[in-house]
Amino acid sequence: MFKELYPGYRKEEIAKCVKNASKFIEDKQRKDGSWFGTWGICFTYGTFFGVKGLIASGRTYENSTSLRKACNFLLSKQLSTGGWGETYLSCESEAYVEATGPHAVNTALAMLALIYAGQVYLFLVHSS
DSSP: OHHHHSTTTTHHHHHHHHHHHHHHHHHHOOTTSOOOOSSSSHHHHHHHHHHHHHHHTTOOTTTOHHHHHHHHHHHHTOOTTSSOOBOTHHHHHTSOOBOSSOOHHHHHHHHHHHHHTTOHHHHHHHHO
C-alpha cells in the first residue's frame, strides 16, 4: 500500500529491504514447505505468515517455489473432514502433530494462506 501511495520514495532502499526480507523468509522455510511458528499453534500458524510475507514481497504461486511448497505442505495436512487440526504439541516437539479433529483457527489460517497464494481451487479439488 505504501508503495502505491509513494512510488518514488526511497525506492532503491525499500526494494533492497523487501528483497532481504523475502530472502530471510525463504531461508527460514523448512524442507517440507512449512515455517515453525513460535507463538500460535505452530506450523499452520507459521506457514500462514510465511505465505503472507512472500505475497507482500511480490511473490506469486507461479514464480515462487517457496509458495508452491507451502501450499503443498498445507494440503498434505488437510484432514479427511476438509479442515485442518494441529495440536500445541507441535510447539514442544518442533514436529507437526495432528489433532484428533479439525480446529476452526487452523482451518482458517490454512484456507487464508491458500487464498492469498491464489490456490483456493487446490483446496476444493483436494477436499472433494
